[in-house]
Amino acid sequence: MWLRRTLGLSQKEAVASATMTATGDNFFNAFAVYLQASALQMGWLTAIPQLFGALSQILSAWLGNYLPRKPMVVITAMLQALVVSALALLAILHPQNSVNWLIALAVLYFACTNFIQPQWRAWMGSLVPQRRRGAFFAARTRLTMIASLIVFAGGGVLLNFSASLSVVWVGFALLFSIAAIGRTLSARLLHLMHDPDPRPHPERRNGFRQSMSQLYSSLHDKTFRDYSFFVAGMQGVVAISAPFFAVYMLSDLGFSYLQYSLNAIASIVTQFLTLGFWGRFTDKYGNRIVMQFCCFTIPLIPVLWMLSPDFYYLLVVQMVSGFVWSAFSLSTANYLYDIRPHRSDFAVYAATQSALGALAVFVGAIGGGLIAAVAPDVFARFDIGTGLESWIISPLFLVFAATTMLRLAVALWFVPRAREPRIRRRPGVLQLIYRISRFNAITGVSLDWLSVTRKSRPKDQDAE
Template sequence: MTDTAVPRIQTKKQLRKTLNISQKEAVASAAMTATSDNFLNPLAIFFQASALQMSWLTAFPQLIGALSQLLSVWLGSVLPRRPLVYITAFIQTAVVMAIAALALINPGTAVHWLLILAILYHSSTNIIQPHWRAWMGQLVPARRRGTFFAARTRLTMATSVLIFLGGGAFLSLSEKAGISWIGFAILFAVAGIGRFFSSRYLYLMHDPAAKLIKSTTIVSGTFKQMMSSMQDKDFRNYSFFIAGMQGMVAISAPYFAVYMLRDLQFTYFDFAINSIASILTQFITLKFWGKVSDRFGNHLVIMITSIIIMMLPLLWLGSPSKLYLIGVQIMAGLGWSGFTLSTANYLYDIRPHRSNFATYAAVQSAIAAVLVFCGALFGGWVAEFSANSTYLQEHLRSTLLMVFCASSFMRILVVIWFLPKLAEPKIRHRPQVLQLVLRVSRFNAISGMVMDWLTVTSKKKNQKKDSDKHKK
């Protein structure tokens, strides 16, 4: 076997055991992400974070987390993959437990400590993700990926929804009892316990690439590919369009929770229901958008969903009604599901043939992280300015509505400027799709459902290939 050959699992028994453990890991990790990613902003609101501090909680963790992917590339060249993943996961366990302790202690500097812990949390996630994807890609046989990841997705989705709803209900009860800090502490402790078991399962899993394949060119080669990718006009326009959209979304991202919990006096359970409406809509409509993009092309889907996304913040101005805002979130789910899917497929189509897809995705993520950072800080300035305006206080039910208007206006500018520049690419031949396989990793207001996704070839096609090999 050469260094570039893909390592294989040693025995069927070992494979079966590892895949079973991986499904348990999916449930355990979902218990963490459903809590940490969805209740971090409500915790900051409980700590009475200012508008500017809320923007920091979006800006700095996103930026430093994205830069951690570069650190992850280097670590992967000097450390074996499996220990790197489970050790980082154990570190993340400690971070989530520290958030639970922070909620219980509630010091005067709680927001600053929460910002530090959020940075560590996102950095850990970004270090783990590239190696986890590569690990699972080598571990799961191609013919079983559809069934395996579909089952894993169902487990993740069910756990996330239950934890989100249960957490919202539990926090609402603790708030009524006047012990919100205990509610948050218990909720994040459960998240930490989930991550602990997740880390233990990762430790028990087999890695077919157990030995480190040392390479002195992996880092320099990656940077060369990143620099050369920006010379491609189509990729450059695409990258700045996606990054621009995410950056303009980040203007308002931290404030939807503030608007609901502080200004509209939603309970935590109401907040959870509102967010889940978008998650479920995205999950349900993904296949629909997949069919539309296959038939009419990704460019059309990007155009339609971009128009939806750029108008979303303005819809929040319509009514404070809970049912109305659930309707807005359903519309958001419809837009984000198609946007996420079509832009990923578009990247596949425009990248040069036989180039590294992961490198192009990493470049786009890095540019987006910088613009998200800038957008979030700008949103914080708009929120602070609006809050200090006596005129806006007298004429608006919430000064945060100005932030929503600013976000929508900036999204419209990005769409008007970049969308005409996105050329309709020549559709590259893709494997026949059996199923869109998703791993829901987290949900936030910046990019809707954040997920790891892949397409797999149909069983019939794989079986035909295997049959042809046997005939030969």
């Protein structure tokens, strides 16, 4: 009885939390544009929260050895609700240094999200029966995506309406207030859920030091090291331009907030709908070929953005982008599982790659901010010619050109090093669960693994 009730509460919690995540990952940049953030501040808004988010996961893993996970999750969720409420207050008060306040609150927001993630993953792994995991998380993902898209589209309509009345601050205040209410309800539902393993395990406390040692030693494996540097490098060079698509659409092209939201939704929906296709494709042809496809299509995406400012054309570009990022997200997640050494901890390898990615995003976003800051002066100093002047409609094209060349450089470095690993027999969907943990219209869906369980084998054999 308690299991059925808890699983039902978890599905409701997915909808409640989606009202917050739909705003946090996709309206922060729009809010920063409204607050007139500088190019450097836009870079900081992406760089600093991502770095602190990765650190908070490590902190969570360590504290989980000493503290019960359910109170950690619930208290952090309540803290996150307060952070989002503070964002609504920021929109209302609009104090001096508003952008700096936004960056600080974004740091707390992403720190809370990442702090919860390891504990929530462990909680759900012990809660959901193995035979029901595939169906349960598929249904939960559908609920999350539907709720997120509704909130995202509704947020665009709300901001559009408030802009027509010249009270955009009211729209952002209401949007963040709704998000805070959703997170508060989420925390309440988490509090009501049952935890079948409520106490920490003292016998596992040495595992953290061992994991940190394995984090370091994992990079001695050349295949894994090349893969990690590729994924982290691509994430880093993508972060050069990621903060500035919102600036380009809202400031340079004059898109409405509704057009901005619809543009993002086009990518998100495409990513969600094509994950199944890419899953079947990688099962049949392998992950290496898909990763190579991504290597030479991801660099083209910023170029497509520069070809035309037409709203409907950019919707098509976003659908192409979603198709490519869906392939990248799934193939790199599968490839990581295939190349990890026999009998190794998948979580450790995923954590290593995540930490490298966060560091690369930090460097890339800061670099993108610096390029965007000097771009107007670059175009003012050099005579770029009458023909080019009619095409280059924004100094941000310098950022898009830089990220294109660096994406191509990362791809050219990795392709000759990529190898098709021996395809190990992967656990079935009931044993290895990938779920969409969050999404971003520019950089794709984020896939989070839930659990890898041992197969039934003779006692003298180890399962992978």
